[in-house]
Amino acid sequence: MTIPPETTLHLDALSVGYGARTVIDSLSLPPFRGGEITALIGPNAAGKTTLLRALAGLHPARGALRLGDADLLRLDGAAHAARVSYMPQALPQRVALTVFEATLSALRASPSARPDARAAQALVGETLDALGIGALAFRSLDQLSGGQRQLASLAQSVVRRPSVLLLDEPTSALDLNYQFRVMHLVQSIVRARGIIAVVVLHDVALACRWCQRIVILSDGQVVADGPPAEAITPDTLARVYSVHARVEACSRGAVQVMVDGILADGPPSCSGDVMPPRSS
Numbered sequence: 001m002t003i004p005p006e007t008t009l010h011l012d013a014l015s016v017g018y019g020a021r022t023v024i025d026s027l028s029l030p031p032f033r034g035g036e037i038t039a040l041i042g043p044n045a046a047g048k049t050t051l052l053r054a055l056a057g058l059h060p061a062r063g064a065l066r067l068g069d070a071d072l073l074r075l076d077g078a079a080h081a082a083r084v085s086y087m088p089q090a091l092p093q094r095v096a097l098t099v100f101e102a103t104l105s106a107l108r109a110s111p112s113a114r115p116d117a118r119a120a121q122a123l124v125g126e127t128l129d130a131l132g133i134g135a136l137a138f139r140s141l142d143q144l145s146g147g148q149r150q151l152a153s154l155a156q157s158v159v160r161r162p163s164v165l166l167l168d169e170p171t172s173a174l175d176l177n178y179q180f181r182v183m184h185l186v187q188s189i190v191r192a193r194g195i196i197a198v199v200v201l202h203d204v205a206l207a208c209r210w211c212q213r214i215v216i217l218s219d220g221q222v223v224a225d226g227p228p229a230e231a232i233t234p235d236t237l238a239r240v241y242s243v244h245a246r247v248e249a250c251s252r253g254a255v256q257v258m259v260d261g262i263l264a265d266g267p268p269s270c271s272g273d274v275m276p277p278r279s280s
């Protein structure tokens with residue numbers, strides 16, 4: 001079964017929760033579009049992972065979720081997974097599989113991509129090389145560092161050639177070089193294949209550098225949604241993170257954020273007192 005990339009992911013009045021507790025309450029957003037990377041940012045416990053897992057079909061949701069003509073909330077798990085790939089925040093288990101074997105089995109598990117054995121092996125090799133981890137191909141997952149396992153996990157997500165790539169903090173364990181490699185690879189895939197990417201990030205600078213759209217979630221609600229220069233403002237950062245921050249353009253025009261202090265007492269407000277950073 002080959003599924004062509006769909007160009008829009010629609011989310012309308014989507015609600016997600018745990019038991020009686022609603023975390024995402026009737027969330028509607030303009031569609032996510034193919035060829036675009038959207039950063040999903042916001043404070044801890046805002047509901048980012050909960051939303052991503054619902055988009056991935058891993059957590060029940062109410063409302064409407066459509067990928068092109070497909071009603072994702074009605075698809076079975078295999079049909080959903082054929083279209084949408086999710087890289088979890090948690091690192092892969094320390095199992096005794098090599099990086100190559102783990103990536104190959106992720107590819108084989110995908111109902112949408114069933115190349116023959118030779119093509120599958122070539123695809124896995126290309127994916128590992130693109131991520132700069134070709135040299136780790138025959139190392140066992142249980143012998144890798146945290147950052148190396150994060151890259152192996154990303155390889156398992158992208159090798160499946162989904163229409164929608166959902167990445168939960170894909171750079172959290174990576175050094176500056178690999179952060180760049182990962183975001184550059186995601187950008188290349190998104191542009192070349194016209195797929196949709198939604199990436200949870202805590203690093204606002206990384207989000208501004210690589211993402212065309214930033215959605216800020218706080219307490220399950222959308223606080224801002226737009227291009228970096230519109231979504232990231234001192235006022236929004238104060239409201240969402242309770243920080244006093246400057247937002248400036250770098251010499252190349254990219255949005256830069258500098259946090260100068262935290263707002264002393266809540267509720268967060270940009271007009272509140274500023275607590276300067278402690279000098280050490």
Ligand SMILES: Nc1ncnc2c1ncn2[C@@H]1O[C@H](COP(=O)(O)OP(=O)(O)OP(=O)(O)O)[C@@H](O)[C@H]1O
Pocket residue numbers: 018023042043044045046047048049050051
């Ligand atoms: N399995 C669970 N059962 C019950 N409540 C949960 C569960 N997982 C998450 N929650 C709650 O849902 C809310 C949102 O959590 P979620 O993990 O989606 O936040 P997040 O924005 O991804 O946070 P972080 O940035 O810290 O990873 C939190 O209040 C959390 O305690």
